[in-house]
Amino acid sequence: MSTTADPAGVLTGSHYIDGDHACAEGALAAGCRFVAGYPITPSTEVVERIAGRFPRVGDGIFIQMEDEIASSIAIQGAMWGGKKVMTVSSGPGFSLMMEHIGLAAMTEVPCVFVDVQRGGPSTGLPTRPGQADMMQARWGSHGDYEIIAMCPNSPQEAFHLTFDAFNLAERYRVPVLVMLDECVGHMIEKVVIPRADELEVVERKWTRKKPGEYLPYEVTDGSMVPDACKAGDGYRIHTTGLTHDERGYPTMNWRAQEKLIRRLVDKIRGQAGEIVRYEENDVDDADVVVVAYGITSRVAKRSIESARKRGIKVGMHRLVVAWPFPEQRIAELSRRVKGLVVAEMNYGQMSLEVERVAAGRCPTRLVGHGGGMVHDPEDIERAIVEVAQ
Amino acid sequence: MSDVQGSKPSSATNPVDPFLRIDRMPSIWCPGCGIGTTVNCFTRALIECGLDLDKVAIVSGIGCTGRVAGYLNLDSFHTTHGRPIPFATGLKLANPELKVVVYSGDGDLTAIGGNHLIHAARRNVDLVVVCVNNHTYGMTGGQVTPTTPPPAIASTTPYGAFEEPFSLPLLADSCGAVYVARWTTYHVRQIAKAMREALQKRGLSFIEIISPCPTLYARRNRLGDGLAAMKYYKQASVIQNGADTRQVGIGYQDKIICGKFVDRERETWLESYNKRHVAALGSKFRPYPTGLPEVSEPAGGNHGHD
Structure with a gap:
């Protein structure tokens, strides 16, 4: 399940860059090959760098969507298309993305949300720092679910934690939030990017079952994390944000709710010791x-x-x-x-x-x-x- | 149809069965509802279009029509309200080999999701968008939508709708859709044909299907049952292929201009993406697959990070 990074995306060497750029490089190194975003200060440099890098790295698509709502679900479509995916925003845009953090939690989409925090509420202080989205990160979407959120304190750590965020997203099939703040996002420091063979990448846990045998939300081992498949491989899966059973079919009763939501919560709570840092x-x-x-x-x-x-x-x-x-x-x-x-x-x-x-x-x-x-x-x-x- | 997974052809089987998730039947749709008719047409189009069904994905939003994805035996995604188009955009761009169909209702696609519709059409993302327009939010009890023709009664316009409705073919046309058609659920053959043509088209195709909601829209407006709707569609429909989309607005119980209004070619998003980057970066650009056979292979080589 784990391998070393694809060298095409790894900008090995010492760089003098800000946290936003380092975040973008962390994503590239982790194998992120689909980013959808919408400009918002102070996060925009992340997508700007991605937009410049993907065409040269190859196999990656950046699309600037019409808003953050669209960005935060375009990445989920792209995940089902087989990509590692990310979207990027700051407070006001992060607020618009809440619905799709819930969808990603419910449908178990590995994906990374970056929030470069600024002063809020509302439009607040676009160019100045805040750390007031921390509870929103945890509880912002309706319903009961678990996410993982990381807080880098330097550009170097913005690289590493964004990289790690992709690995955690794949391991647990949850949205992972990288919570920078404007200072870390815009602070320029030395960032050392290792060689590709020094970076361990967690690959998606693809199912080995054949179409007809595979159920998209069946859990077959102790991890409580279902095996993955992608569209186009003949599995003819169904997914829904509705409460669903192992087949992914809507199941509108309290027993199905208990079984599903309990697992979505426990797959993180039960592994908290592994994730906490x-x-x-x-x-x-x-x-x-x-x-x-x-x-x-x-x-x-x-x-x-x-x-x-x-x-x-x-x-x-x-x-x-x-x-x-x-x-x-x-x-x-x-x-x-x-x-x-x-x-x-x-x-x-x-x-x-x-x-x-x-x-x-x-x-x-x-x-x-x-x-x-x-x-x-x-x-x-x-x-x-x-x-x- | 041999490529249909799990199909067991038999003389007693409805030919559309292999395309449906039979284990999910019966559907939630009311008697007289038109959505099931459109799904039947869609399966006919799938039979005729010759696509590998493992490579066809369907994406729906929320609402009565939003349930379509869940009944089709394809890779199928029931997303959030209004957002099937951006989901489908991500899916298509991530795996261009897929033919991606968005299938949803007028409230989902043109109210809460209206912004996504116009931008997907502008970008010419390679998607088929089927909009089943019943002029109402059926799932939530019959509220007014952006397509409700005044002065129809809805639960949130108890004294009659009064806002100017969207004319969806005009909206799709003016935003750049390469294929725009409108039919009613009376026109089953034409719907199937339009869907087949759209599935074979490259770029954003938009098909509006006027469809009855006997339980809510028709009942509140005392328009009768599903059969009465078929009679109205038959009597009021005027087929005008190639009609100027500025002239096809629908008034309350007025004539319905149907037909294929737009059929043109434009570069898709991915084609434009590759073209621009080849022009700007030359051999430093690594072209992205478009799902099409390559016409000309740009020179590869430098994969550096300069």
Whole structure:
């Protein structure tokens, strides 16, 4: 199921590029060969790069659709055509895509949604950062489902996490959301792209069954993830956003709903230990742990260094994968620290999750910010000092 | 028909059975509804068009006609409301070997999905779009649509529709569709022929089929049953092939101008895509397959990243 990357899409070498461009290169390296998008600041550079690269890489189609609704379903048609697919947007467009995150979850379409977050709500601050789409990423479409969301904090990580997003999408047949913020999207840094043979790509798990034997939503192993097929191979499959059975046929009753939705939720919750990813620094002796992600984790780093100089034992827990949330690890930390400080560019989203998991074992202190500008590191440091006391 | 998977020809079998998911019958459609008639015509067109049915995919949106995909024994996709065209666009561009048919209703394709229809026609994506127009949202109980002719009664226009309706052939024509036809469900042979022609066409074909909704539209307007609708279609239809699409609007219980209005050639999206990139990039461009036999093979070679 896994192989090395197709060299045609891998721009091996050192580059001086921004997070949006690095995101595009991560997709190309992962084998993405269909992108549909609609221009929106601050994400547009991702599709601009794709539009320039696909014709030279070969076998790829970029299409600028009439809106984000169309983009977010064109990729799903293309997935059934056999491609690895992605769409890209920012807050207002991301809002329009919610319906099709639900469709992708329901019909188990491996696909990647990139959201380069800006200040919101509504049109908000198009050219300035935000981190206020985190709960929307988790809960934005109606109904009950699970997704995976990742939060790079540098162009280098934008490359790697976008690459990984495709692998996770294929492994679990879910939409995977890459949640950049405007700062990471537009920040230019060195990005090292490995050789193709150093990049492990998860291929789609094609069914080995013959037409007539294959059921598109039958689960035959413990993974709870059905095997794939594509249109045109003789399987004559049916898929629907309606509640469906193993044949993909609409089945309008509570038992079918229970069976399907339970599996869609459990296939991620049951594997959360495999998917969860975080980075920690200085937590071993810490009295206070700062939880942050994206650009805010880099601001918080300075706050932590400064607080350490003042003798405060403080460390960092950086969310690399935000959803599924690292419940187990945050619970562990909450048992042995004086308090958790959550710094994020919103007025309380991931902090609610931290607070829920800490469950009163230690206080959770939010350092919120409306977006448009990164935090002042002193604000985070002040919270660290107060919680440490 | 030997290529029809699972078919077991027998003298007692309806010739359309192999094209249907018999295990899903009966359909949800009401007695007198025209959608099933159009599906029957579509299966006839599939028999006649000579395509490998493993390479034909059907995409529907939401609503009564949105259920068509689920009843056909093809690769079939029941998508979200209004969005079968962009789904089909992605499917076709990802695998150009497929013949992709969008089959949905007037509410789905021209209200919530209207933006996608006009842009797909402008782009000339290689799709067949079948729009079953019953002038109403049947699935949700008979609300007004962009094609309801005033002053018809609908549940959300209890005192009569008053907005100017779309004339769908004009809309499709003016946006660039290469094939535009309209028939009613009385015209079963003509529908099947139009569908066959559309399946053999390259580019975006648009077929409007005027179809009765006895349960909601006809009942509210006291227009009788499905048979009464057939009598009206027979009496009111005027066949004018090649008619100026600016002249084919439909008034309430007025004449219905039918026929093949547009049949022309234009480069498809993929043909234009390849042509432009060959012109701009020469041998650095790696042409994308169009699903057509190659006419001229552009020089390959440099696959670098410069």
